[in-house]
Amino acid sequence: MTRNASDIWREDVGDCSYSQVPMPIWYHDIYTTGIHRDSRFPRERYRILKDRIQNSQNSGLIEFMSPECASKEDLLTSHDPDFIRRFLDGELGEKEVNRIGLKPWTDSFVERTLRIMGGSLSALKRVCEFGGISGNMAGGTHHSHAGFGAGYCVFNDIAVCAVKATESLGIARVAILDLDVHQGDGTATMLKDIEGALTISVHCKDNFPFRKAISDHDFPLNSGVGDVGYLEKVSECLEILEDYDPDLLLFQAGVDSLEKDGLGKMNVTRGGMRARNRMVFSYLVEKSLPCVIFMGGGYAKPISHTIDAFYDLFIDGAVANGYIQRGNKSKSRKQANGGV
Numbered sequence: 557m558t559r560n561a562s563d564i565w566r567e568d569v570g571d572c573s574y575s576q577v578p579m580p581i582w583y584h585d586i587y588t589t590g591i592h593r594d595s596r597f598p599r600e601r602y603r604i605l606k607d608r609i610q611n612s613q614n615s616g617l618i619e620f621m622s623p624e625c626a627s628k629e630d631l632l633t634s635h636d637p638d639f640i641r642r643f644l645d646g647e648l649g650e651k652e653v654n655r656i657g658l659k660p661w662t663d664s665f666v667e668r669t670l671r672i673m674g675g676s677l678s679a680l681k682r683v684c685e686f687g688g689i690s691g692n693m694a695g696g697t698h699h700s701h702a703g704f705g706a707g708y709c710v711f712n713d714i715a716v717c718a719v720k721a722t723e724s725l726g727i728a729r730v731a732i733l734d735l736d737v738h739q740g741d742g743t744a745t746m747l748k749d750i751e752g753a754l755t756i757s758v759h760c761k762d763n764f765p766f767r768k769a770i771s772d773h774d775f776p777l778n779s780g781v782g783d784v785g786y787l788e789k790v791s792e793c794l795e796i797l798e799d800y801d802p803d804l805l806l807f808q809a810g811v812d813s814l815e816k817d818g819l820g821k822m823n824v825t826r827g828g829m830r831a832r833n834r835m836v837f838s839y840l841v842e843k844s845l846p847c848v849i850f851m852g853g854g855y856a857k858p859i860s861h862t863i864d865a866f867y868d869l870f871i872d873g874a875v876a877n878g879y880i881q882r883g884n885k886s887k888s889r890k891q892a893n894g895g896v
């Protein structure tokens with residue numbers, strides 16, 4: 557039977573009576589508590605989103621996993637040794653700290669940074685081994701470069717995951733789809749000479765960073781573009797993926813393109829954002845393609861709009877994961893029976 561990926565969204569997500577394999581999501585309270593309460597960053601978004609999912613009728617779709625700290629060796633795959641050492645030893649200069657933001661830094665800021673990287677790496681290992689979709693309820697730190705951090709990002713978990721995947725997890729071609737309103741400048745720069753890594757970024761040309769990097773495919777959009785113009789570009793991204801035929805997708809799924817966002821200027825509705833996610837997830841289901849979701853940006857005021865959009869993202873990701881896992885199971889059953 558041929559499965560039509562668009563059919564999956566007709567199923568009642570609230571009805572968990574069908575056999576659903578939960579999607580693993582890495583989460584830790586330190587994602588919130590490791591940021592100072594006086595920081596301008598909306599640190600509560602992590603905790604509120606986790607509670608929202610756990611208290612919802614869809615809580616069974618997601619399994620929360622606790623991340624370990626990434627090791628120095630993990631960071632060394634992509635970052636400058638001197639930058640790593642000075643961050644871990646608390647020796648970054650004032651300018652470097654200001655460039656990262658999230659100030660004032662707490663005593664647990666280093667641990668938070670390492671656990672976020674650890675969460676992304678665990679999500680990566682999970683999908684490389686078992687297929688399907690997994691995610692980190694933080695990360696997507698795409699403004700970090702090899703030798704410096706910027707824009708709320710210390711180390712670049714997407715770049716580290718891409719290198720890890722191609723160097724040691726048997727992935728020949730990894731694609732990075734960055735749909736955050738801000739360009740994935742650090743990711744583009746760090747992966748430009750990495751064979752087997754393709755970077756795609758859809759972003760607002762009037763948002764940070766003001767000096768853009770060069771991804772393999774960039775889609776700079778005007779302020780106020782709205783749903784139609786945004787989704788057209790997402791559709792073009794999927795055509796690029798179709799041609800590239802990756803073994804793994806790293807999805808930076810920031811929701812700061814929302815019309816209610818305090819930073820993003822693209823004016824996308826919650827429905828438009830959900831359509832975006834479903835386009836990507838339908839593609840994954842069709843291809844049975846493994847994928848890691850990185851949370852990325854979201855700064856609405858009030859924060860509830862951001863939480864709604866992230867809730868949609870992770871629930872729809874979990875539904876798609878269920879479809880992929882069931883498809884994988886029936887494939888391996890057929891193989892065991894000598895079928896194709």
Ligand SMILES: [Zn+2]
Pocket residue numbers: 736737738810812852853854
């Ligand atoms: Zn962003």
